Amino acid sequence: MSKQVIILFGQPGAGKGIQAELLSEKLGCYHLESSKVIEHCLKHESPDKVFTIDGKDYKVADEIKNWDAGNLTSPPFVVQLMLQKIKDLVADDKSIIFSGNPRSAYEAEKEIPILKELFGLENITFILLEISSDTTKFRNSHRRICELIRHSILFSPETEKLTLCPLDGSKLVNRKGLDDPKIIENRLIIYKEQTYPAIKVIEKAGITIHKINAENSVAEVHEEILKVLGQE
Numbered sequence: 001m002s003k004q005v006i007i008l009f010g011q012p013g014a015g016k017g018i019q020a021e022l023l024s025e026k027l028g029c030y031h032l033e034s035s036k037v038i039e040h041c042l043k044h045e046s047p048d049k050v051f052t053i054d055g056k057d058y059k060v061a062d063e064i065k066n067w068d069a070g071n072l073t074s075p076p077f078v079v080q081l082m083l084q085k086i087k088d089l090v091a092d093d094k095s096i097i098f099s100g101n102p103r104s105a106y107e108a109e110k111e112i113p114i115l116k117e118l119f120g121l122e123n124i125t126f127i128l129l130e131i132s133s134d135t136t137k138f139r140n141s142h143r144r145i146c147e148l149i150r151h152s153i154l155f156s157p158e159t160e161k162l163t164l165c166p167l168d169g170s171k172l173v174n175r176k177g178l179d180d181p182k183i184i185e186n187r188l189i190i191y192k193e194q195t196y197p198a199i200k201v202i203e204k205a206g207i208t209i210h211k212i213n214a215e216n217s218v219a220e221v222h223e224e225i226l227k228v229l230g231q232e
Helices: 016-027 034-044 060-069 075-091 105-119 133-142 181-195 198-204 218-228
Strands: 005-009 030-033 050-053 056-059 096-099 124-130 144-146 172-174 209-213
Touching (some): 005 016, 005 198, 016 030, 016 096, 016 218, 030 034, 030 075, 034 060, 034 075, 056 060, 105 124, 105 198, 124 218, 133 181, 198 209, 209 218
Parallel strands (some): 005 096, 005 124, 030 096, 124 209
């Protein structure tokens, strides 16, 4: 079977992370979450470290400030981290599920040609999970993550009373910073102005946009995704 790429796209709170984890378990694909790749770098690199990309310097301390404010991490910085991870996964013969990436038109312009070259256009599936801004605000302000691997668990009648992560059994905790109300508002603005325009790059690349109503339950959305993937 050919290796594949599944890109789950949508505004904060759309359920990209939990759906990617479910698909990863079912299909055996690697869940590549850009926020975890970025966060790992920001936590483990010295704040004084400087990445020089295309002749321009990007200081880790500045990227930490962007992250804490809910702003996009500098796209060239993100692209460098993601492309290296993608190449490592290809070397390990892995299929990939993306959640939260690409985060900008710039990132899409840099990453999509590489994905087409490595996997083939016919093996790339792009799924847009659609929710309202009100749903984003509610879900993010109620969302929890697990302590062990930071699985994101959406708030719903199915998960409201959970105290342990259903994926790894660790304690569920509220996510500090990114899910504060003011940060959520800023992230919504950034999604509309900087992230959503990546859709045009995807369409121009010849990749079909599959739209799914993500206001529904996790189970219902998962079923719809499986239909798109031909995995009913």
